[in-house]
Amino acid sequence: MNKPLDFETLSHFPDERGHFGQFGGRFVSETLMASLLELEKQYNLLKNDRRFQEEFDRDLADYVGRPSPLYFAERLTKKVGGAKLYFKREDLNHTGAHKVNNTIGQALLAKYLGKPRIIAETGAGQHGVASATVAARLGLECVVYMGAEDVERQALNVYRMKLLGAEVRPVTSGTRTLKDAMNEALRDWVTNVDSTYYIIGTVAGPHPYPMLVRDFQSIIGREARIQCLEKEGRLPDAVVACVGGGSNAMGLFYPFIPDTSVRMIGVEAGGKGLATGEHAAPLSAGRPGVLHGNRTYLMEDENGQIMATHSISAGLDYPGVGPEHSWLKEIGRAEYVAATDDEALEAFHMLTRVEGIMPALETSHAIAHTMKLAKEMSRDQVIVVNLSGRGDKDIHTVANLQGMKLY
């Protein structure tokens, strides 16, 4: 018999060089190293600084509106038949998604580091909106890089960012989506490193970003764990979240890593189906490589070039994934599956009609898989799903798919 993995110990990763097993690390040009080392040093100090933590907690409570509720979806549970379904309502946060937990934390870092300018990359626009929001609140200059294709399909969020005083720079290089926006943001950071703090929106990028974004997002799992114990008197049997870069999933999963009775399931964007190659599911159908400063599962061709991805949801349309997810997959602590565009869309409509909650298309992927999973489980079992964002921003996309034109 194998020696059981000590998950309590494993939850203390990454190691001091930012590695999660073979994944993670700091694969960047020398021009970025000094900034990353400085950020790591400052973050390690502030992480244990009471004043910093109190300010972060106060902002999460009074500005974001935390704790977010854990909602029992009674009608959907009955309709699906099987495990009890609970939603962690990150969609009720200020700005409508989990993204703001991280931007509040990183904007505070920027403030403590004395940087007057912040930059961000965004896919669906939720992280851009969350960054523009905290910039407005702290009086910081804000530039958001967004793939030109995403600028088109997320017009509402682009306008929201502009209203908040941010400059949105469309990125026309490469595939014109999230990965290219990240390239541009890294270039900006290298050039303006003295004045600028780069708020990465997900648990990817070079060390220390995967660690610090996870730490800021892990409020989701800490609350959910306590709330589930209060409501059900026990831990959930499974926790489910959608995975693009993987920040909402990592935030939910992280506090549950030592609880080996809890299955952790990440749902990637299956696009038009894994067999078609048109998807954004590196953990399900990719292989390990190096992109954006870390080693992780990637969608790449046989020559190591990063491939164009496809998903109905801009927020999941990314060829990589946070390195800690790659590691949780490799050690067998988390499972990763995919839901297709069609399945996500169906789940979007189902949740809207049955519970009166309109989820983001990203989130709809998690809902889609949860409905399958719940059926295979018994009625006394419990699933907690991260309802990571609300769907207002996707109404145009959904209407277009139904052949309707909105004005």
Added chain:
Amino acid sequence: MTNRLQSTLEGLKSEGRKALIPFMTAGDPDPALTTELMHTLVKAGADIIELGVPFSDPMADGPVIQLACERALAKNTSLRNVLDMVRSFRQTDNRTPVVLMGYLNPIEAMGLETFATRAREVGVDGVLTVDLPPEEAAEVVPVYRANQLDSVFLIAPTTTEDRIAAAAEFGSGYLYYVSLKGVTGAATLDVDDVAQHLNVIRSKTNLPLAVGFGISDADSAARVAKVADGVIVGSALVRLIEKHGAGPVETLHQAVHEFVSGLRTAMDNGA
């Protein structure tokens, strides 16, 4: 086996001259033209060639080299093809060192050992992997050493002295000093500032120091040549190749020759 990089740099030093190191992206504007363009660089006075391996996400490069990568990839230039180009170059040039410059993922996709063996076989002399700082290089450098490939590392204005020492320990051939903050092809440079940094680096290593980023014409090349052991010119040359890439091949070679020999003359006269 003599080390082409070392003997070239030592030879130049004994003559009191500085190395001219042009950079071009392999496969741009067309894979069929790369080998000939390399020969033109040598005829115009290049001492060492940095040959860019195209990558879909060249995050440390500016728009000029990103576009060159996109043009090369549109013509399906793979790392395998780039090695073939070097093999073909070596058929008539066994003297000029070639350093491959690119990102880690295409190398890992081929397999590090396979890449290193083939690179040596076709006549590559050194490898500069942009997204491989010394901290992540511990497993890579020994494989290159075993195949007599030099590892060229970047030093930035922000690199601390202990990290300069680490790059010097892992590195061989030369060190590439990035003369300004930013991506390739950015703004102007301050030669006094460069000279000051080079002095600090020289206190940590005897490796030759080549300077790149921000050197765009004969004047800046000559000024940098006064303080460095080598001068790297990338984006300005790539821009020229972009400008003439779609036109007649003779015009392209003529423009490249004129530009590079201009750099050579200015460096030799000014130094």
